[in-house]
Every structure is written in structure tokens, then in C-alpha cells.
Amino acid sequence: MQKPSVVVEGVSKKFGSSLKSALKYGLIDSGRRLLGREKDQTLRHGEFWALNDVNFVLDPGDALGIMGVNGSGKTTLLRILNGTYSPDKGKVTLRGRVGALIAAGAGFSPMLTGRENIYISGALLGMTPGEIRSKFDEIITFADLNEFIDMPVRNYSSGMSVRLGFAIAVISAPEILLVDEVLAVGDMSFQKKCFERIRDLEKKGTTILLVSHSPGAIWSVCKKALVLQRGTTEGITSVEDACRLYDHFNMLERMKGNGRRNSDDLPAEYGGTRGGTGDVIVKNLEILDASFKPVSQVEYGKAFVLRLYLDVKKPIPNGIIRVQIDAEINKAIAIIDSYEAHNSVFSFEPGQYVVDIHLEQPNLRPGVYEFCPSITERTLGIHLFYQYGMASLAITHPSDIFFYADFRASVHLNASYMVRFQEGQPS
Amino acid sequence: MRYVDSDGMPVTIYQPNETQGGVIWGLQRAATDITVSRHVIARLFWRDFIAQFRQKLLGYFWALLSPLLGIASFLFLFFIGVLHPGEGEIPYTVYVMVGSTIWGCLPGAMGAVSGGLQAQADLIMRTRIPKVALALSSLAGLFYGILISMVTMTIIFVSTGHTPTWWLLAYPLLALPMVLLGTSIGLVLSVLGSIARDLTPMITQLMALVMYVTPVIYIHSTIQNTFVKAIIDWNPMSYLVDVPRSLICLGHADNAGVYLIIAMGTVALVAIGLRIFYLLEDLVAERL
Structure with a gap:
């Protein structure tokens, strides 16, 4: 039986809701720890749970989409998995080398060439100089920057710079890959290449955790997903159910902004509400x-x-x-x-x-x-x-139709499809 | 916590209160983190070193020019007669230059380490590099500066018609206690300074005041006030400046034993600084 690659058990994380409370509790917590006491795991005045009792388990080769409206705790969860934040409660166990596409382009120096930056960024992603050398050609081919690799990065277009950063991160071939909304980089051909690379990693047994606001991106990569709502989750579901639930929470969030505009005033003119x-x-x-x-x-x-x-x-x-x-x-x-x-x-x-x-x-x-x-x-x-x-x-969302194509569309037209091979073409 | 399991797979565990070991644990953890991150530290130093000289008329010559310009103000004040420090065994020009170079290691190390995390905030938020490695990576630049200052000291010695002793070659070692002291304060400030942002400027100002009760630019024997004299005598930094300076300029020094004891104390302070750093490091990322 294979061992799970990601185990998240009862993970919770709290933050201060203002700079003042962050300063106050930061000093109090510092004092507690210096006196040898453990973290205060209760919620104090001016604090909120950014994540509250999150649990899930992933096996090698799983691809999990993490969805949620703004402020739901997605980024906090990803940062805990990346070791940036320490959980206030619970435990995270990661089995294998972790790669983070959130780190794409991290540490780039604009004054240095693309070649020099590959060595820096590779080291920051945990690659040894030998590994970087062995994957160097693969990186510049993936980024499609062969002729520009000795040019300072500040002379790159934003697309070139992002492609290089992404290529270094994605070529490092980790056992666990954390992706945060960065598949929408470069032109369409490069995005296709990124998706294909991620699918390849998944087939080779890399566990992928993808955070995105785009149900389409999640659906195309992941078979399962979890939806976060104010730091809590019901756990892993099918990606279709998660997309529906996310859309539901998203709508409720958006409805909050739709206040009634009734009033006694009735101006006799156009142009108002x-x-x-x-x-x-x-x-x-x-x-x-x-x-x-x-x-x-x-x-x-x-x-x-x-x-x-x-x-x-x-x-x-x-x-x-x-x-x-x-x-x-x-x-x-x-x-x-x-x-x-x-x-x-x-x-x-x-x-x-x-x-x-x-x-x-x-x-x-x-x-x-x-x-x-x-x-x-x-x-x-x-x-x-x-x-x-x-x-x-x-x-x-209905239970029998999966709407994912474009949230801007308002009307659904029932249609039938008939596909046939065009006559006169070589088969 | 990180370890390799029976299948040879690296396992990482994140949970609260995982940094509850003692002072020795802090040293071991730092040694592991620095070993694991040695390529990163080297690359970050190389990046910052190379990048600072790109697209500059004088290029790498700035590496030498900057420290020379740094001591020019003291020399200027001396030659126009504003400073009347008295004359000791060591010519004043050399005395100030060596003293201020050694003293510079303290605020230099303190600033580099305390500002290391703030300066690398992007890397903390996006990568898994141990924070202690990021805090200490800036020290690579300081050690490079120490090597450069050996060259500038030699130039000053030669241009003022004096000869340094062979102790000059041991300068990096002689200045090490000062670097360790600065590092220990910097480690604490790097975490506490992220929580209370005014803490680092406050301590930096305090250090500027401490310099005046340390015989850096004046000669100890010229101080008449007994109270100030007592403060200077009890100030451990006096010995960290005076003993290396005497060794480099004269080849011998009084109070070498006191210097060694204080030097061992700075090692202990670094261990304590690391312990405090690890206790509080996870509070940093939340406040960047």
C-alpha cells in the first residue's frame, strides 16, 4: 500500500484583524514563547480564524483543486503547506520534495542575465548546482529563450521573464507541487505547454495542489477539489461538485454587495438609479x-x-x-x-x-x-x-448540468451537436 | 521537522510549538539549516555582489573605493585640527582607521542580520528556504567587506609610512567576536523587529551612542572624567576594539585574556540569539 504524500490534520491558523492587534498579540506571543510557554490556541479579541480545522489526505499522483472566494483561506493553506506559515493547531505531513510554482521567478535579479538567474532561482527552489546544470538546456528550451539567455533579465518582456521563472520551477520535478493561480502566464502556446507539463508530472506520481479562482483551470487539471469558505471546508469532493459549491459561495458573496436602493425620492429625470x-x-x-x-x-x-x-x-x-x-x-x-x-x-x-x-x-x-x-x-x-x-x-448550479465555461455568460441555450468528417479530405 | 523515512523519501512535518528545544538544539538546527541552504546563501551573495557592480563606470573598483571614502571624513577632521585626541603609541590616523573598521563590524553584522529577513520578504513568502539562512546570508557580504578592509588598512599603513604587524593577516579572526556580537543582536532584532517595526532603529541609535563610550576614535588614556573612564573599562566592546587594534598596530596587547573571555561570551550570545530566533521565527512571515 502506498503511503500518502500529503496529510493535513485539523490545521487551523489565526490572524489579527488589525495592525494594532497584530502588534499587541505579537509582543504577547513573543513573551510567552521566551518564557517557554506554548502557543495560545484560543481566539482572542481582534483575531479571526483564517483556517479552522482543515483535514484532507492525498496520495501520490492526486491532483487537488483548492477553491474559495477572496478571504476564504486558500492562500493561507498553501503557505502553510509551503512552510511559510506555521499552523496554530493541527499538523501537516508532506512526504517527498515540495516544489512551489508560487516561487516562480523568486529571487530574480534584473541586472543579471537569464543564464545567471537560472542558477539563482534553481538554488532557491532547492536544486543543487549539479541538478541545475543537468536541466539547464531543458529549462531554456521550455521557456523558449535560447537566443536571449545571455541578455539581462531587465531587458526581457514581462512574458519572457515569467516564462523563464515558470520553466525553472516546473522542470525541477518535485514529488509535491504547489500551484497558485500561475497557469495563466505567457501566451496560449506556453500555457498549453504548462498544462501538459503538469499533466505529465501528475502521471509520473507528483501530487498537485492547485489554487485557482478559475473553475475551468481546476477542472482541467484536477479530479477532486475542496472548497474553503471562511477558513472551513467540508472536505474533498469531486471537482464538479466543488465547482458548483464554489460558484454558490461566490454568488452569495457577490449578492452581499447588491444593496437595495429604495428611497422616497423620485426625481423626474433619467440618469439616476x-x-x-x-x-x-x-x-x-x-x-x-x-x-x-x-x-x-x-x-x-x-x-x-x-x-x-x-x-x-x-x-x-x-x-x-x-x-x-x-x-x-x-x-x-x-x-x-x-x-x-x-x-x-x-x-x-x-x-x-x-x-x-x-x-x-x-x-x-x-x-x-x-x-x-x-x-x-x-x-x-x-x-x-x-x-x-x-x-x-x-x-x-443544478445537479445534472455542469456549468463551467464562462461565468460572464448569462443565458443557457439548449443545443444539439452533430459532428461528421468533412467529405473529400484525406483520411 | 524534517527527516528521511525508511523508503529514502524526505518527510516534512509542520506543527505548532515544534521549536521547543534548548540552546544547543538551536545551534544544531542552525547548523543543519545553513548546511542545507549553503547553495542558496552562496547564490544570493553572488547575485547581490555581481549586480551591485553592473552598469557602473568604475565597476569592481567600487569595492575598494567605498571603504576608502568611508574613513576619509575622520582623516579630514584630523588634518584640519578639529579633533584633538592626543597621541599614543599608535599614530592617530592609523588608530582611527583600524578602530573604526573593527567597530564597523558590529553595526554591519547587526544591520545585515536584522534586515536580512525584511530584505528577503519575497523569498520568505514564496520559497521554503530556512529563514535563518536568509537572515545570515547577508553576512557573506560582511565577510567580503572584512577582506576588502584588510586591503584598505594596508594602503593606509603604507601611505602614512607605517608597517602593520603580521596580526593584520589574522584580522578576520580578530574581528570575529565583534561580528558575532552584531549577529546575536541582529538575530533577535530580525524577529522582534518584524513585530515592532521601530525596535531596530531604536537599537541602531543606541549602538551609535555606545560607540562614544568605546575607544574607537579617541584614545582611552586621554579621558579625564573618572565616571566615563569606568564606563569604558566596564564596556566589553572596548576590549573587542582595542585588543585587535593593538595587535595589528603594535604586535602586542594588554588585556588579551579579557578579550578571549569576551570572545567566548559572544559565541554564547549567538547561541542564545539563535534560540530566540527559532522561538519567534514563525511570527515573522505573518507580519511581512
């Missing part, structure tokens, strides 16, 4: 699930209802109800318009109204969407009321 003539006001927009319960998230493909509460002040004989849907990056990705839908208008007398708009088969991809209601009059070319971002909704 809210405006109108005052003839009608949309007092509230609720999002309900199929059983009419208010929700803030709905699974992809499930029906939901937009409920508008109208306060009509003056008669509106030819009213049109419209809701614009904004995605995070692209605005107005869809419009729900009563006239477009039914070629008809509504007549409103002054009073309070409730309008339900049923969306039976929404094709919105996982993401966060804002809903912007407006009321217009068929015979008037202006809005009687409009408001941006009155409500927001997160569409979550």
Missing part, C-alpha cells in the same frame, strides 16, 4: 419560488415569480409593465415586457395593486441577477417609473 413622473410607484419587488415563498436563490431551470407592489397615484389607461434583468457584467440581458408578451396594455385607477409575473422556464445560467422594474404608458414616450436593482436573485 430611480426616477419617474410620480403617477405610479413600484413600492416593492419580491421574488417567490413556485410555492410563492420569498427566495433569494433559485436552482437553475426552476420557475419563479416576480411580484410587484404598485401604488398608482393617477389613472393610467394604457400601462405597460416591464422588468429588465441585469447580470453582473452585462446589463439588460433580458427584458420581460407585458406588451411584448401579450400585445396588450393594463388600465390602472388610483390604488394599490399586486402584479405577479410567472417565469416558467428561465434559462438564466448560474449567477447573480438584478431586477429593474419600470412602468410606461403606451401613448407616452417616457417612463412613469423606473428603478434599477430593486431586487436580486442568485441562480444556483
Whole structure:
């Protein structure tokens, strides 16, 4: 039975939330240790757990993706694995030589040539002078810098410099490789080469830990992954499940920034987030699930209802109800318009109204969407009321479809594929 | 903790409170870390040494010119008559030059070691090089400076019509206690100075004051105030400066025994400095 290459047992790490508390506790901890006492493993005022009781085990040849929103503890975990930070609780056991692509380009001196920097960076990555000499040609071939290798690094383009750093790190062939979001370096051909190299290492038994914000990058390298959320994790899952969970946490995080912008002011002009003539006001927009319960998230493909509460002040004989849907990056990705839908208008007398708009088969991809209601009059070319971002909704990942291609896309179109060999070509 | 398992595979374990050994443990750990990192220390020194002379008109000549310019101010003050230090057995020019060169090893080592971690913050955050190796790697530059200062001292001796004794060849060894003292203070400052950023400048200022109660640029016998005289006598650094200087200039020295005892004390201080360094080193990366 092969021995595991990475064992993480109950690892926790805490930090001070301000420079003041970091100074205070730094001095207190220094005093404790100088007096021979152990680390204080309790959480003190002004501290937080950056990692809390993280556990996982990896075997040689495993590739683990580590995902999480900003501040979830990914980098802290990677730094503990790299020996930069010491855990406050728990234990990390690494079996084999550890290489870190986070160290790519570390220690480069711009005044020295590429050749000279290979020897420096190689030494910093734990290679002996003999190892560096034996891999020298492989490094410059991988970096594709043959003719520029005796040029000072400060004259390199940023891409050349990064390629050289990456080549040194990746050629060192460790048993455990820590990668932090650095696969997106160089041009597309170089990135392809990097992915291929990492796949080669994986096949040869290197254990890979890849931290990335890109589900696509994780999915292409790793079969399993873990998602960190505020320093905690449920453990290792399939990469598809981890991508879904990461996307879910990511959406919740993004929704925090979507505050309601309701106010009593109703400027009679365009250009703001809210405006109108005052003839009608949309007092509230609720999002309900199929059983009419208010929700803030709905699974992809499930029906939901937009409920508008109208306060009509003056008669509106030819009213049109419209809701614009904004995605995070692209605005107005869809419009729900009563006239477009039914070629008809509504007549409103002054009073309070409730309008339900049923969306039976929404094709919105996982993401966060804002809903912007407006009321217009068929015979008037202006809005009687409009408001941006009155409500927001997160569409979550379904269990049967794996959305990973591009988080910027908002609408999913069902498509069928037929591939055939083009006639007349040599086989 | 690092070891090689029964399959010949290196195993690394990270856990809290793993640096709880004693003073001897600290020395052993430092010896292991430095041995493991010897290629890195050599490469970092080579990198910084080569890079500082690139694209310069005088190139490697700066290695000699900089220390010569360093003592020019003292000589200038002496020749225009601002300093009246009195005349002893050793000509004043040579006295100041040798004394200040030896004294320079203390702030030099202290600054190099205490600033070593801050200067290599990027490497601490991105590589697995033992921190003690990064802290001590800057000392390579100091030892190179000591060798260069042997050349500058010879030049001054010759240009002032004097002859140094053969003890000049032992200068790196004679200055070693001063380097060790600076290293021990630097080791503590490198970790504590990362937690409280004003600690290193405070101690650096204090050292500048300590120089005035050490016979570096004045002659001990010319001091009249008994209280100041007593401070100088009780100041161990007086002996670390005076004994090597006398040996180099005159070939003999009083208080050589005291010097040896203090020199052994500096070795003990380095061991204590290393112990404190290892106790606190993991607090550094969190505060860079």
C-alpha cells in the first residue's frame, strides 16, 4: 500500500484583524514563547480564524483543486503547506520534495542575465548546482529563450521573464507541487505547454495542489477539489461538485454587495438609479419560488415569480409593465415586457395593486441577477417609473448540468451537436 | 521537522510549538539549516555582489573605493585640527582607521542580520528556504567587506609610512567576536523587529551612542572624567576594539585574556540569539 504524500490534520491558523492587534498579540506571543510557554490556541479579541480545522489526505499522483472566494483561506493553506506559515493547531505531513510554482521567478535579479538567474532561482527552489546544470538546456528550451539567455533579465518582456521563472520551477520535478493561480502566464502556446507539463508530472506520481479562482483551470487539471469558505471546508469532493459549491459561495458573496436602493425620492429625470413622473410607484419587488415563498436563490431551470407592489397615484389607461434583468457584467440581458408578451396594455385607477409575473422556464445560467422594474404608458414616450436593482436573485448550479465555461455568460441555450468528417479530405 | 523515512523519501512535518528545544538544539538546527541552504546563501551573495557592480563606470573598483571614502571624513577632521585626541603609541590616523573598521563590524553584522529577513520578504513568502539562512546570508557580504578592509588598512599603513604587524593577516579572526556580537543582536532584532517595526532603529541609535563610550576614535588614556573612564573599562566592546587594534598596530596587547573571555561570551550570545530566533521565527512571515 502506498503511503500518502500529503496529510493535513485539523490545521487551523489565526490572524489579527488589525495592525494594532497584530502588534499587541505579537509582543504577547513573543513573551510567552521566551518564557517557554506554548502557543495560545484560543481566539482572542481582534483575531479571526483564517483556517479552522482543515483535514484532507492525498496520495501520490492526486491532483487537488483548492477553491474559495477572496478571504476564504486558500492562500493561507498553501503557505502553510509551503512552510511559510506555521499552523496554530493541527499538523501537516508532506512526504517527498515540495516544489512551489508560487516561487516562480523568486529571487530574480534584473541586472543579471537569464543564464545567471537560472542558477539563482534553481538554488532557491532547492536544486543543487549539479541538478541545475543537468536541466539547464531543458529549462531554456521550455521557456523558449535560447537566443536571449545571455541578455539581462531587465531587458526581457514581462512574458519572457515569467516564462523563464515558470520553466525553472516546473522542470525541477518535485514529488509535491504547489500551484497558485500561475497557469495563466505567457501566451496560449506556453500555457498549453504548462498544462501538459503538469499533466505529465501528475502521471509520473507528483501530487498537485492547485489554487485557482478559475473553475475551468481546476477542472482541467484536477479530479477532486475542496472548497474553503471562511477558513472551513467540508472536505474533498469531486471537482464538479466543488465547482458548483464554489460558484454558490461566490454568488452569495457577490449578492452581499447588491444593496437595495429604495428611497422616497423620485426625481423626474433619467440618469439616476430611480426616477419617474410620480403617477405610479413600484413600492416593492419580491421574488417567490413556485410555492410563492420569498427566495433569494433559485436552482437553475426552476420557475419563479416576480411580484410587484404598485401604488398608482393617477389613472393610467394604457400601462405597460416591464422588468429588465441585469447580470453582473452585462446589463439588460433580458427584458420581460407585458406588451411584448401579450400585445396588450393594463388600465390602472388610483390604488394599490399586486402584479405577479410567472417565469416558467428561465434559462438564466448560474449567477447573480438584478431586477429593474419600470412602468410606461403606451401613448407616452417616457417612463412613469423606473428603478434599477430593486431586487436580486442568485441562480444556483443544478445537479445534472455542469456549468463551467464562462461565468460572464448569462443565458443557457439548449443545443444539439452533430459532428461528421468533412467529405473529400484525406483520411 | 524534517527527516528521511525508511523508503529514502524526505518527510516534512509542520506543527505548532515544534521549536521547543534548548540552546544547543538551536545551534544544531542552525547548523543543519545553513548546511542545507549553503547553495542558496552562496547564490544570493553572488547575485547581490555581481549586480551591485553592473552598469557602473568604475565597476569592481567600487569595492575598494567605498571603504576608502568611508574613513576619509575622520582623516579630514584630523588634518584640519578639529579633533584633538592626543597621541599614543599608535599614530592617530592609523588608530582611527583600524578602530573604526573593527567597530564597523558590529553595526554591519547587526544591520545585515536584522534586515536580512525584511530584505528577503519575497523569498520568505514564496520559497521554503530556512529563514535563518536568509537572515545570515547577508553576512557573506560582511565577510567580503572584512577582506576588502584588510586591503584598505594596508594602503593606509603604507601611505602614512607605517608597517602593520603580521596580526593584520589574522584580522578576520580578530574581528570575529565583534561580528558575532552584531549577529546575536541582529538575530533577535530580525524577529522582534518584524513585530515592532521601530525596535531596530531604536537599537541602531543606541549602538551609535555606545560607540562614544568605546575607544574607537579617541584614545582611552586621554579621558579625564573618572565616571566615563569606568564606563569604558566596564564596556566589553572596548576590549573587542582595542585588543585587535593593538595587535595589528603594535604586535602586542594588554588585556588579551579579557578579550578571549569576551570572545567566548559572544559565541554564547549567538547561541542564545539563535534560540530566540527559532522561538519567534514563525511570527515573522505573518507580519511581512
